[in-house]
Amino acid sequence: MKRNRIWVKIVTFAAMTAAVASLAACKGTDDSEKVYLDEIKTKDYIKLGEYKGLEITQTDTEVTDEMRDSYINYLLSLNPEEGVKEGDTVNIDYAGMLDGVAFEGGTAAGANLTIGSGQFIPGFEEALVGAKVGETRDIDLTFPEDYHAEDLAGKAVVFTVTVNTIMAATPQELTDEYVQGLGLECSTVAEYQKYVYDMMYEEQEMANVAKAESSLASAIVEKSEFIKEPPVAMLERYETTLTENLTYEAANYGMDLNNFMQLYYGMDAATYPQEIKNQALNSAKQYIALKAIADAEDLNISDEELQEKIEQMASEANYDSVEEFKEKVNAAAYKEYMMGEKVLDMLYENAVITQG
Template sequence: MQVSVETTQGLERRLTISVPAETVDVEVKNRLRHIGKTQRINGFRPGKVPPSVIQKRYGQSVRQEVAGEFMQRNFVDAIVAEKLNPAGRPSFVAKSNEDGQPLEFEATFEIYPDVVLKDLDKIAVERPAVDVTEADLDEMFETLQNQHKTWKENKRKTKTGDKLTIDFNGRVDGEEFEGGKAEGFELELGSGRMIPGFETDIIGMKAGEEKTITVSFPDDYHAEKLKGKTAEFDIVVHTTESAVLPEIDDEFAKLFGVETGGVAALREEVGKNMARELNQAVKAKVKEQVIEGLLEVSELDIPAALIAQEVDVLRKQAMKRFADQMDPNNLPELPAEMFEEQAKRRVKTGLLLGEVIKVNELKVDEAKVTDLIESAASAYEDPSEVIEYYKTNKELAQQMQNVALEEQAVELLLASANVTDKKASFKDIMNPEGK
C-alpha cells in the first residue's frame, strides 16, 4: 500500500492510497470462484458454470464490493500509519479500479485540531457570595401561602390581587377580531395575562358593572394584524373575589408533608431546599463564566463535520420538543442555520474541556458522581427510588459520570482563574430578571 497525504484547506486532509493490483485481483478471483461453486444459473449444472459467464455476470459488482472493503480497510491502516485523527466520516473517490491495475482512491476528511490551552489565568470569574437569609425564608413562605390561597366573594371595588369573572368583547377599527371575545373569563388582577392597560382599567369596578376600555396592542404582539393597534373592549364584571391566605400553622405545614415539628420543621425543610437550589445556581453561574472565559482565551479551528453532527443533534431535540406540543403533521422544517452558532459553541467547549481532562489526566471521581445523583434525587418525593434508577440504568449512569468529569475540569480551570467574590442576594441569583 502506498499513501500520500495532502492538506487541502484548514483541517481538511486528502489521502491518496494505492493498493497493489495483485492484492485486489486475488480477492476478486476468490469471490468469483466461490460464486461459481454456489450460484445456480439456468442452463448450467451447479458448480459447472464457466468462469467467463461468472465474470460477465458478476465481475463488475464483485470488483466494486471488494474495492469498497479495501478502501475502508486501507483507510484505517493509512490514518494509523500517518497518525491522523479523523473528525467525521471520510468521502471516498475511486480513481482507478480496473482488472490488472492497482486500486487507487482518494479519501477526503477533516482531522481534529491541535488544542493548545493557554492564558487560563486570564479567565475572569465573579463568584456570587450569597446565603439564604431569614428574609428570604419569609418571602418564600409568602409565596407558599399564595400557592394555597382560597377565594371569597366580595362586593367592594376591585383592586390588584382580586379575581374577577368577566365577559369581554374587543374591536379594532370597529371590527371584532379572533381571540377578542370571551364569556365567564377568570382573571386575577395584576397577573399580567392581558395586554398592557387591560387589567389596570378594570381596577375599581364592582360586580354587575359594565365598562368600555381603550387599550393598545404592543408593537411586538404575536398576531401580525393586531401589532400596535388601538382596541376597544366592552367589559362586564360578574363576580369579584378576594384572596384568603392560609394561616402559617401546623395545618399549613401538613400541606407540605410535614406531620411533626410544625412550622419550625417546615421552615427548616424549606431552608434546606432553598440552600440546595441556591448552591446549584451559584455553581451553574460560575461554570458558565469559566466556560465563557475559556472560549474567549482559546483560538481553535472547529471541524465542519463535528458542527454538522451537533446541528443534527440539536435539530432532532428541537423537533422532539415540537412533536410533544404540536400535531406531527404540522411540524415546521427547522433550518440548520438556526442551530449553527450553538453547535459551534458546544463543539468548541467539548474540545477544550476534553483537552483539559486529557492534559491533567483526570479520572472520574466516583464520590462526585454519587453526590450529583443524590443531589438530583433530592428534588423527588422518593430519592432512594431515583438513586436506584440511576444505578441500574447504564446510559444515565454514564451521563452522570460525564457531568462529573466535566465539573472536575471546570473546578481545575477555576483554580487557575482570576476569581473575585461578589456579594449577592438570593433573589439576584434565583430570580435575576425579576420574573
C-alpha cells in the first residue's frame, strides 16, 4: 500500500523542494553549512540507540455506516451545479471599494456566509444567488443611512466577491442516476456506498500507519544520543519548508499565515516562529536518525533507484521528458524522502504493535 509520511507538521514535498532549492547555494566546507544528509557523516551527530522491536500503539481502523453516510451527504451538498441558493452556505473572498479605494473592514478571504442570514448589508447576499463556484461578481450597493460607521453610512460602494465553495442547504438525492454520472466504476447506490466505505477505510488505515510511523521516528530520537546539533543550514531548510508550506495551506483557506496559525494552532505572530524552529529541529534530528539507520542497515537509496522513481513520476505527471521533470524536482531532497520511507518501512515491520 502506498503511503505518504509527514515528518513535521503539514510538510509537503512541493514545499520541501522549493525550500531546499532556495538554500542550495549555502553548501560549503564548514559543517554548519551542510544542507543535505548525504553531505554529513551521521556518526558525527548521533549515537543510535535501540531501533528494532520498538513498542507502539496503533489506532484501530473503523468506519461506520453513519460515518460513510455523513461523508456522502457532504459530497451531495458540495458545490451544486445550479449555483448558490437561499439557505446555502458559501465560502467567499470579497473586497469592498469606496470611490475606488478599499475601506476598513470591507475586505476578507475565506469568509463563510449563509445566504439569507442578514449577516451583510441589504443586497449583498441576494446578489450572490445563482453564482457558481469560482465565479467573481461585482456588486454595487449602498450602505444604510443608519449604518454604525459614519464614514460609510449612505455611501455607494462596490464589492468584488469570489465564490470559493458552496454547501447546499439541502443535499442532492442519492440515486443510481447520480452515481452513474460520477464517472466511477459504480452504477448503483449500493456500489457507491461500498466504494466510499472502502475509500474511507483505506484513508483512515493509511493515516493510522503514518501516525504509528511518526511515533517510531520520535522513539528512535528519544532512544539515541545526539553528539551535536544538526547543521545550521539544514535547520534553515526545514524552517523554510514549514513556513512555506504553512503559508500555502493558509492560502488554501483564504487566509494569511498569521490568521491561519491563530485559528488552527492557537499561536500568534509572536509565538509560532519559535514553534516552527522547534519543529524544524525535531525533524532534522529524525532525518539524521533515519539516515544513521539507513547507513547501518544498507537502506540508502541508490542513484539507480532515484532515477527510476523520477522517471516514474515524470510519466505519471505526463511530462514531455524526464529532463523537464527534473527541473521541477530537487533530487537530493526527494532522495532523502525515499530513504526515510524505506527505513520507516523496516522499523514498522520490526515493531511490536498493539492495536488500540
